[in-house]
Amino acid sequence: xxxxxxxxxxxxxxxxxxxxxxxxxxxxxxxxxxxxxxxxxxxxxxxxxxxxxxxxxxxxxxxxxxxxxxxxxxxxxxxxxxxxxxxxxxxxxxxxxxxxxxxxxxxxxxxxxxxxxxxxxxxxxxxxxxxxxxxxxxxxxxxxxxxxxxxxxxxxxxxxxxxxxxxxxxxxxxxxxxxxxxxxxxxxxxxxxxxxxxxxxxxxxxxxxxxxxxxxxxxxxxxxxxxxxxxxxxxxxxxxxxxxxxxxxxxxxxxxxxxxxxxxxxxxxxxxxxxxxxxxxxxxxxxxxxxxxxxxxxxxxxxxxxxxxxxxxxxxxxxxxxxxxxxxxxxxxxxxxxxxxxxxxxxxxxxxxxxxxxxxxxxxxxxxxxxxxxxxxxxxxxxxxxxxxxxxxxxxxxxxxxxxxxxxxxxxxxxxxxxxxxxxxxxxxxxxxxxxxxxxxxxxxxxxxxxxxxxxxxxxxxxxxxxxxxxxxxxxxxxxxxxxxxxxxxxxxxxxxxxxxxxxxxxxxxxxxxxxxxxxxxxxxxxxxxxxxxxxxxxxxxxxxxxxxxxxxxxxxxxxxxxxxxxxxxxxxxxxxxxxxxxxxxxxxxxxxxxxxxxxxxxxxxxxxxxxxxxxxxxxxxxxxxxxxxxxxxxxxxxxxxxxxxxxxxxxxxxxxxxxxxxxxxxxxxxxxxxxxxxxxxxxxxxxxxxxxxxxxxxxxxxxxxxxxxxxxxxxxxxxxxxxxxxxxxxxxxxxxxxxxxxxxxxxxxxxxxxxxxxxxxxxxxxxxxxxxxxxxxxxxxxxxxxxxxxxxxxxxxxxxx
Numbered sequence: 001x002x003x004x005x006x007x008x009x010x011x012x013x014x015x016x017x018x019x020x021x022x023x024x025x026x027x028x029x030x031x032x033x034x035x036x037x038x039x040x041x042x043x044x045x046x047x048x049x050x051x052x053x054x055x056x057x058x059x060x061x062x063x064x065x066x067x068x069x070x071x072x073x074x075x076x077x078x079x080x081x082x083x084x085x086x087x088x089x090x091x092x093x094x095x096x097x098x099x100x101x102x103x104x105x106x107x108x109x110x111x112x113x114x115x116x117x118x119x120x121x122x123x124x125x126x127x128x129x130x131x132x133x134x135x136x137x138x139x140x141x142x143x144x145x146x147x148x149x150x151x152x153x154x155x156x157x158x159x160x161x162x163x164x165x166x167x168x169x170x171x172x173x174x175x176x177x178x179x180x181x182x183x184x185x186x187x188x189x190x191x192x193x194x195x196x197x198x199x200x201x202x203x204x205x206x207x208x209x210x211x212x213x214x215x216x217x218x219x220x221x222x223x224x225x226x227x228x229x230x231x232x233x234x235x236x237x238x239x240x241x242x243x244x245x246x247x248x249x250x251x252x253x254x255x256x257x258x259x260x261x262x263x264x265x266x267x268x269x270x271x272x273x274x275x276x277x278x279x280x281x282x283x284x285x286x287x288x289x290x291x292x293x294x295x296x297x298x299x300x301x302x303x304x305x306x307x308x309x310x311x312x313x314x315x316x317x318x319x320x321x322x323x324x325x326x327x328x329x330x331x332x333x334x335x336x337x338x339x340x341x342x343x344x345x346x347x348x349x350x351x352x353x354x355x356x357x358x359x360x361x362x363x364x365x366x367x368x369x370x371x372x373x374x375x376x377x378x379x380x381x382x383x384x385x386x387x388x389x390x391x392x393x394x395x396x397x398x399x400x401x402x403x404x405x406x407x408x409x410x411x412x413x414x415x416x417x418x419x420x421x422x423x424x425x426x427x428x429x430x431x432x433x434x435x436x437x438x439x440x441x442x443x444x445x446x447x448x449x450x451x452x453x454x455x456x457x458x459x460x461x462x463x464x465x466x467x468x469x470x471x472x473x474x475x476x477x478x479x480x481x482x483x484x485x486x487x488x489x490x491x492x493x494x495x496x497x498x499x500x501x502x503x504x505x506x507x508x509x510x511x512x513x514x515x516x517x518x519x520x521x522x523x524x525x526x527x528x529x530x531x532x533x534x535x536x537x538x539x540x541x542x543x544x545x546x547x548x549x550x551x552x553x554x555x556x557x558x559x560x561x562x563x564x565x566x567x568x569x570x571x572x573x574x575x576x577x578x579x580x581x582x583x584x585x586x587x588x589x590x591x592x593x594x595x596x597x598x599x600x601x602x603x604x605x606x607x608x609x610x611x612x613x614x615x616x617x618x619x620x621x622x623x624x625x626x627x628x629x630x631x632x633x634x635x636x637x638x639x640x641x642x643x644x645x646x647x648x649x650x651x652x653x654x655x656x657x658x659x660x661x662x663x664x665x666x667x668x669x670x671x672x673x674x675x676x677x678x679x680x681x682x683x684x685x686x687x688x689x690x691x692x693x694x695x696x697x698x699x700x701x702x703x704x705x706x707x708x709x710x711x712x713x714x715x716x717x718x719x720x721x722x723x724x725x726x727x728x729x730x731x732x733x734x735x736x737x738x739x740x741x742x743x744x745x746x747x748x749x750x751x752x753x754x755x756x757x758x759x760x761x762x763x764x765x766x767x768x769x770x771x772x773x774x775x776x777x778x779x780x781x782x783x784x785x786x787x788x789x790x791x792x793x794x795x796x797x798x799x800x801x802x
Contacts, residue, residue, distance in 0.1 A: 082105075082146070082147040082148055084132050084133070084134070084135065084144040084145070084146055085099075085105075085144065085145040085146075085147065086135075086136045086143070086144065086145065087107045087108065087109070087136065087143045087144045087145030088107055088109065088143060088145070089109050089136075089138040089139065089141040089143045090109065091109065091181075091423075092109045092110065092111060092141065092180075092181045092419075092420075092423070093108075093109065093179060093180075093181025093182065093183065093328070094106050094107070094108050094155060094179060094181070094182065094183075094224065094226045094227075095107050095109075095229070096149075096150060096151050096226055096227070096228045096229070099145065099147075103147045104147070104148070104150070105145055105146050105147035105148055105149050105150075106145070106146055106149035106150070106153065106226050107143065107144075107145045107146075108120045108134060108143060108144055108145075108146065108155075109141050109142070109143040110134070110141065110142050110143070110157055110159075110179065110180075110181075110385065111140055111141050111142075111385075111386075111389075111416045112140065112141075112142055112159050112385045112386050113140040113386045113388075113389045113416065114140075114161060114169070114386055114388065114389065115142070115159045115160060115161045115171060115385070115386065116160045116161045116162075116171075117133065117159075117160040117161075118133070118134045118142035118157060118158070118159050118160070119131045119132060119133050119134065119157065119158045119159075119160075119173070120132050120134055120144070120146070120155055120156075120157055121155060121156050121157065121158055121176060121218070122146075122149065122153060122154070122155050123154040123155065123156075123218075123223055127219070129218060131158065132144070132146065140416075149226060150226065150228075151225075151226050151227055151228035151341055152225065152226065152340045152341055153225070153226040154186055154223035154224065154225055154340075155179070155223060155224050155225075155226065156176040156177055156178060156179070156218070156221070156223050156224060157176070157177045157178075157179060157385070158173040158174075158175070158176060158177065159171055159173065159177060159384055159385050159386075160173045163212045165198075165209060165210045165375070165398050166210070166396070166397065166398050167388075167397050168387050168388040168393050168397035168398065169387065169388065170197055170379070170383055170384065170387040171384060171387075172197040172212055172213070172214075172379060172384055174213070174214045174215060174216050174217065175195065175197055175216075175217045175379045175384050176216070176217050176218040176221055176223075177379070177380065177381050177384045177385055178221070178222065178223075178224055178325060178326060178380055178381040179224040179381075180326075180327065180328075180381055180382060180385070180420055181328055181420075181423070182224030182225065182304075182326055182328060182329050183224075183225070183227040183328045183329055183341075183344060183427075184224070184225035184227050184329050184330070184332070184339070184340070184341045184343055184344055185222045185223070185224060185225065185304045185326050185329045185332050185339070186222055186223050186224075186225050186332065186339045186340055187221070187222030187223060187332075187339070188222060188307075188332070188333065189221060189222060189306035189307060189325070189371070189378075189380065190220055190312065191220075191306070191307070191308075191309045191312055191378055192220050193213070193215075194213070194215045194216065194217045194219075194220050195217040195220050195221055195378045195379065195380065196213055196377075196378050196379060197212065197213060197378075197379030197383060197384060198210065198211050198212060198213055198375075198376075198379075199211040199212070199213045200213070200376075205376075208376065209375040209376050209398070210398070217379070221380065222304075222332075224326075224329075225339070225340055225341050226341070227341045227344050228341070230348075230431070243355065244355060244360070244433075244435060245295070245355060245358050245359065245360050245435070246360075246435075247295045247296065247358075247360055248676075249472070249495065249536070249538035249614060250536070250537075250538050250614075250674050250675065250676045251295060251668070251674060252295050252296055252360075252472075252538070252614050253293065253294045253295050253296070253609075253614075253615055253616075253617070253664055253667070254294070254295075254296050254297075254298050254362070254541065254614060254615065254616035254617070255289065255292070255294035255296065255297050255298065255616070255617050255618075255619060256297075256298045256300065256364075256546060256547060256616060256617070256618045256619060257280075257297055257298070257299065257300070257618075257619035257643075258299075258300045258319075258320070258547070258619065258641070258642075259275070259276070259277060259279075259280055259299055259300070259302060259331075259334045260275040260276075260319075260333075260334055260637070260642075261275075261319070261619070261637075261641050261642040261643055262279075262280060262285065262619055262642075262643055263275060263276070263279035263280060263282070263285050263643075264642040264643075265639070265642050265643060265644055265645050265646070266279070266284060266285060266643070266645050267645060268282070268284025268285075269282045269284050269285055270282070272336060273336050275334065276334050276335060276336040276346070277330070277334055277335060277336070277343070277346045277347050277349070277350040278335075278336045278337065278346055278349070278350065279336070280297075280350055280354075281349055281350040281352075281353035281354070286353060286354065286357045286359070289354075289357065289359055290357050290358070290359070291661060292617075292622060292657070292660060292661050292664065293661055293664035293665055293668065294359065294617065294664065295358070295359060295360060296359060296360035296361070296362050296435065296436075296472070297354065297359060297360070297361055297362065298362045298363075298364060298438055298474075298616065299361065299362065299363055299364060300320055300321055300364050300547055301320065301321035301322055301324060301331070301363075301364050301365070301366055301440075302321070302330055302331050302334065302347070302363060303321075303324040303325075303326055303327050303328075303329065303330075303331065303363075303365065303366065304324065304325055304326030304329040304330070304331050304332065305318060305321045305322070305323045305324050305325060305326075305331060305366075305371060306318070306323055306325050306371035306378075306380065307323070308323060308371075308373070309377075309378070311635050314567040316566075316567065316635040316636075316637075317635060317637050318634065318635060319633065319634055319635055319636055319637035319641050320547060320633075320634040321366075322366050322406075322440060322634070323366070323370075323371040323406070324365075324366045324367075324370060324371060325370055325371040325372070325380055325381055326381075327365075327367070327420065327421070327424040328424055328427055329343075330343045330344060330346075330347040330432075331343075335347075344432075347432060348432060348433060351432065351433040351434060352433065355433070360435035360436065360472070361433070361434045361435050361436075362434065362435060362436040362437060362438055362472055362474065363428060363434050363436075363437050363438070364437075364438045364440060365424075365425075365437050365438070365439055365440065366440045366441075367410060367412070367421045367424075367439065367440075367445060368403065368404045368406075368409060368410060368439075368440060368441040368442075368444035368445060368479065369402075369404035369406040369407065369408050369409055369410060369441075369444075370382055370390075370408060370410065372407075372408060373406065373407035373408060374399070374400055374402070374407030374408060375398060375399050375400060376407075377407055377408075382410075389411065389414055389416060389417070390410060390411060390414070390417055391408050391409065391410065391411055392408075392409045392410070392411045402480075402481075403441070403443075403444040403447065403479045403480060403481035403484065404441055404444055404479060404480065405480040409444055412444075412445050412447070412456075412457065412458045413447075413448060413449065413456075413457055418457055418458060418461060421445075421458070422461055422462075422465060422468065425437060425467075425468055426465070426467050426468065429467055429468070429471055430467060434471075435471055435472055436471045436472025436473060436474065437471070437472070437473060437474065438474040438475075438476065438497075439473070439474065439475050439476060440476055441476055441478065441479040441480075441484075442475035442476050442477055442478075442479075442486075442490070443475075443476075443477060443478050443479040443481075443484045443485070443486045444479040444481070444484070445458045445459075446458060446459055446486070446490075447479075447481070451483055452479075452483055452484060452486055452489075454486075454489060454490065454491055459490075459491060462493070463491070463493060469493055472495070473493055473494050473495065474494070474495045474496070474497065474541060475490045475494050475495070475496045475497070476496075476497050477489065477490055477496045477497065478499075487499060487500060487529060488526075488528075488529030488530060490539075491533065492533050492534050492535055494539070495538060495539050495540070495541055495614060496530075496539060496540065496541060497541050497543065497546070497616075498522075498526055498529070498540040498541055498542055498543070498613070500518075500522065500526065500529065501522045501526060501540060501542045501543065501544075501611070501613070502543055502544055502545075502546075503578060504518045504519055504521075504522045505519070505522060505544055505604065505607055505608070506544060506555065506578035506579070507578055508607075508742070508744055509580075509600060509603055509604060509607070509744055509792075510578065510579065510580035511580075511712070511744055511745075511746075512578070514710045515707065515708055515709060515710060515711060516707070516711055516714045517707050517708065519714060519742075520694060520707070520714070520716075522542070522611065523607070523610070523611050523612070523716055523740075524537075524611075524612050524678075524679050524692060524716075525537030525540060525611075525612035525613050525675070525678055525679070526539075526540045526613065527678045527679070530678075531678050536676055536677065536678070537612045537613050537675055537676070537677070537678055538613060538614050538676070539613075540613035540614065541613065541614045541616050542608060542611050542613040542614060542615050542616065543608070543615070543616040543618075544604050544607075544608055545618050545621055546616070546618060547618065548632070549573075549574065549577065549631045549632075550577055550579055550627070550629075550631045551618065551620065551621055551625050551626055551627050552601055552604060552605070552618070552621035552624075552625075553597070553601065553621070553624045553625060553626045554579070554626055554627055554628070554629055554630075554631070555577070555579045555580075555604070556579070556580065556581070556582055556596075556597045556600040556601060556604075557581055557582070557585075557586060557587070557597055557626070557629070558577075558579055558581050558585060558586060558629040559577075559579060559580065559581040559585055560575070560577070560579075560585075560629075561573045561574070561575065561577065561629060561630070561631040561632070562586070562628060562629030562630055563629075563630050563631065563632050565630060565636065565640065566630070566632060566633075566634075566635055566636070567635075572632050573630075573631045573632030574631065574632075577631060580600075582596045582597050582600065583596070586628070586629060587626075587628075594652075595771075596792070598624075598652060598656065598771070599768060599769060599792055599793065600792065601624065601656055602656065602659055602768035602773070602794075603742075603744075603768050603792060603793065603794050605621075605622070605656070605659060605660055605663065606659070606663060606766060606768050606794045606796070607742065607794060609660070609663035609664060609666075609667055610663070610667075610673060610740055610794075610796065612673075612674070612675055612679075615667075617660070619643055620643040620644070620647075622656060622657045622660040622661075623643075623644075623645075623647040623648055623653045623654070623656060623657045624647050624650075624652075624653040624656055625643055625644055625647065626644075627640050627641070628640065652771070655771065655772060655773045655774065656773070658773050658774055659766075659768075659773035662766075662773065662776075663766070666765070666766075670720070670735050670736060670738075671720075671723055671725070671733050671735050672718050672719070672720040672723060672735040672736065672737065672738065673718070673738070675723065675725070676725050677724045677725065679691050679692035680692075681693075683722070684721075684722030684724065685722060688719075688721060688722050689719050689721065689722075689737075689757060689758065690719065691718075691719045691722060691723070691724075692716075692717070692718060692719070693716075693717040693719075693754075693758070694714065694715065694716060694717070695714075695715030695716075695717060695739075695754055696711075696713075696715070697711075697713045697715070697749055697750065697751040697752070697789075698751075698752055699715075699751070699752030699753060699754050699755070699784070712743060712744045712745035712749070713741065713742070713743045713744075713745065713749050713751065713789065714741070714742050715739060715740070715741050715742075715751070715754070716739070716740045716741075716742070717737065717738070717739050717754065717758060717799075718737060718738045718739075718740070719737045720734060720735030720736050720737045720738070721734060721735075721737065722734075723735060736798050736799060737758075737759070737798075737799035738765075738796060738797065738798055738799060739753070739754065739758075739759070739762060739796075739797045739799060740794065740795070740796050740797075741787075741789055741794065741795045741796075741797070742794050743789045743790075743791070743792065743793055743794070743795075744792060745791055745792070746791050746792065747791050748788050748789060748790050748791050749788070749789045749791075750786060750787075750788055750789075751786070751787050751788075751789050752784065752785070752786055752787070753781060753782075753783055753784060753785050753787055753797070754783065754784075755783040755784035756783060758783070758799070759783045759799040759800060759801065760782075760783050760800055760801050760802045761780055761781065761782050761783055761800040761801075762780070762781045762782075762783065762797035762798065762799060762800060763778065763779070763780050763781075763797060763798040763800055764776070764777040764778065764779040764780075764781065764795060764796075764797055765777070765796045765797060765798050766794065766795065766796035767790075767793065767794075767795055767796075768793045768794045768795075769790035769791075769792075769793040780800070781797070
C-alpha cells in the first residue's frame with residue numbers, strides 16, 4: 001500500500017451565472033486564435049496545451065487547487081466531517097458500515113488507474129460541497145473511511161491527472177464524476193456545456209475535444225447516494241433460491257416491457273404510481289401478466305441512464321434507456337418513493353411482487369457502451385476516472401473504437417472493467433433479486449482485442465461464476481463492428497435473440513418466401529443454428545417483434561417507416577421491415593383491410609407460440625398496440641411509446657389478447673409444444689412414429705423435392721408419444737400429438753388430413769380465420785378427410801386415436 005499526500009479542501013463558490021466556478025486564470029505564450037486551425041499538442045514536459053481565448057495555454061500537471069471565489073461571492077463551507085481514515089480498498093463504491101471501534105461511517109473506494117489524486121465530494125441539502133482527499137492508494141484503488149457519513153448522503157468524485165487527449169488522458173478535476181459503483185443516483189443529467197471535459201462549443205470542432213474546459217460541472221450533474229445494506233431480518237433473504245420462481249428455460253414465455261410505458265396509461269394503477277417500479281408492482285399491472293400467462297418480464301434498461309444532448313436540444317428524451325451511466329443504480333426517474341436511496345427498496349419490492357405472482361425478472365443491460373458517447377461527448381464518470389482504462393481507444397488513443405454505434409465501447413478485456421460488469425451483475429442477482437439478463441449487443445462484450453472470440457475473458461468469467469452461470473443469460477448476438485453478427489455462435493449456458501426466426505416468419509406471412517425450407521427450421525427450434533455443443537432448442541429466443549422496430553399491429557399496417565416525430569428527417573430506423581400493410585398504408589376505415597390485419601395478427605401470434613424454442617412477446621402486441629408506423633420510438637416518451645390499455649375495451653382487440661392467453665395456456669399444458677431436446681425426425685422406438693413429420697397439402701410426407709418447390713402451405717406433425725424427457729419422478733413424459741397447418745395463400749386451400757398411423761381423427765383446437773377466439777372450435781374431423789383451409793390462416797388440430 002502506498003499513500004499520496006493528504007490534502008483537504010472545502011469549496012462553495014457561486015459564479016455570476018449562479019453556478020460554481022472552478023476556473024482559474026492562467027498565463028501562457030501566445031498561440032493559435034479561435035480562427036486558427038492549428039491543432040494543440042503536448043509540450044516538451046508531457047503537459048497538455050490548448051488555445052483558449054486567443055492564447056495557447058499550458059495546462060500544468062494536475063493538482064488539488066485552492067478554491068477561488070468568484071467576484072462578489074462569499075465562500076460558504078459545509079461542515080467538515082471527521083478526519084478521513086485509511087479505510088479499505090474493498091469493496092469498491094460507497095459502503096456504509098460500522099468500524100471495529102464502533103464508529104459508523106462510509107468507506108469510499110474508487111479504482112482510478114493512472115490518476116494522480118482523488119477527492120470525494122460531499123453535498124449538503126443546499127448543494128454546498130465539501131471535498132476530502134482519499135489519500136490511500138492500494139493497487140490503483142483510492143480509498144478512505146469517513147466517519148459520520150450515513151445513508152442518504154450525496155456524493156461524487158473529482159479525479160486529478162494529466163490532460164493529454166492525444167494519448168487518451170482526459171482527467172479534469174473541474175468535472176464532478178459519478179461513482180461507477182453508486183447504488184443510487186439523485187438528480188438528472190441535463191448536459192449543458194459545463195458538463196463536458198472539453199470546450200464543447202469551440203469554434204474549430206475538429207479539435208474541440210482537445211481543449212480542456214475548466215468550468216465546474218457540479219451544479220449540473222446528478223450525485224451518487226450512499227445506500228445502506230439491507231438488514232437480513234427485514235427481508236434480505238428474499239432472494240434465496242427456494243423463493244424464486246426458477247422457471248425452466250423450456251417452460252419460459254418472455255414478455256418485453258418498459259417500466260414506465262407499461263403503466264403510464266393503465267387506468268387501474270393509481271396516477272401517482274404510474275410509470276414507476278411501484279406501478280409495475282401494483283396488482284392491476286401484475287394481474288394482466290398472470291391472465292396472459294407469461295412467466296418472465298424482460299425489462300428494458302433500468303440502470304441509471306442519461307439523455308443524449310441531441311435529443312435534449314430537440315425537446316425530446318431517451319425513452320428506451322440504452323444509454324447507461326450507472327450500472328448499480330435503478331433509474332431514479334422510475335421511482336415513486338424518492339431518489340435518495342428509496343428507489344433501491346422500491347425496485348426490490350417490485351421484484352418480490354412479481355416473484356410472488358410466479359413471474360421472473362430479466363433485465364436488459366447495456367454494458368457495451370456508456371452515455372459518455374464519443375470524444376465529443378460529456379464527461380460524466382468513466383472518461384474522467386480513467387479514460388484509457390475504461391474504453392477501447394482507436395489507433396492514436398485520441399478517439400474511440402466504436403463497436404456499438406453509440407460513440408464508444410467499454411474495454412471489457414481490461415480486468416477492472418470486467419470486474420465492474422461482473423460485480424454489477426452479481427449485485428443485481430444477489431441483492432436486487434433479478435433472475436437473468438439480456439445483454440444488448442453482446443458480441444461487443446465477446447471481443448478480445450478486436451475480433452469476436454467465444455473464448456473471450458467476459459464469456460469465460462461468466463461460465464465459471466457460481467452466481468451468474470445459474471441465471472438466465474440472453475445474448476443479442478451481434479454488434480455493429482466487423483464480424484459482429486454471431487447468431488448461433490454463443491456457447492452453452494447462453495440463449496440468443498434469433499433474428500433469423502423473426503425474418504423468416506415475417507417473410508412467410510407476407511408471402512415473400514418461394515418455399516418453406518427455412519420456415520421448417522424456425523418452427524422446430526432452429527437446429528441448424530443451435531444443435532451443437534450440448535445446446536438445446538431453448539437456446540433460441542423466438543420473436544417476431546421487439547422494442548426495436550414495428551409493433552405487431554404496425555407490421556401488418558405499414559409498408560414503410562414513419563419516424564418524422566423523432567426529428568431526424570425520417571432517416572433513423574431500418575428500412576428493412578419485412579412488413580405488409582394489407583392493402584392500405586396506416587389506419588383505414590376499410591373493413592376488409594382491418595379484418596385481414598386482425599387475421600394476420602392472429603397468424604403471427606399463433607405461429608410464435610406454437611414454435612419450439614422460447615417465445616418472446618412485446619408488451620401491448622397482444623392487444624394491438626400501435627406506434628403509428630414509427631419503427632424507432634427510442635425518444636417517444638409519450639403516448640406513442642406507452643401501452644394503450646383502452647384497446648382492451650374494443651372487442652376486436654380484446655379477442656386477440658384472449659387468443660394469446662389461450663395459446664400460452666396450451667403451450668403450458670402440452671410439453672410437446674415446449675420440448676427440451678431437438679427433434680430427431682426418427683422414431684424413438686421400432687414401432688413408433690417419427691417425433692416430427694412434415695406434410696404437403698395432399699396429406700403425404702414432404703420429400704426433398706417438395707422442400708424446394710414453391711408452396712404457400714405447410715403441415716407440421718408433432719408426436720407426443722415418445723418425448724425424450726422424464727418428469728421429476730423419472731417417468732417418461734407423454735402428451736397429445738398435434739398437426740399444425742400454416743397457409744399463407746390468398747385463396748383457400750384444399751388439404752387432406754394424414755390418415756393412419758398418424759391419426760384416426762382430429763379435433764380442431766385453433767382456427768385463426770375466426771374472429772371469435774374465446775373458445776376453441778371443437779370440430780372433429782376424420783383422418784384422411786378433405787379439409788378446406790381458409791386463406792391466410794393457421795389451423796391447429798389435436799390428434800385422436802381409437
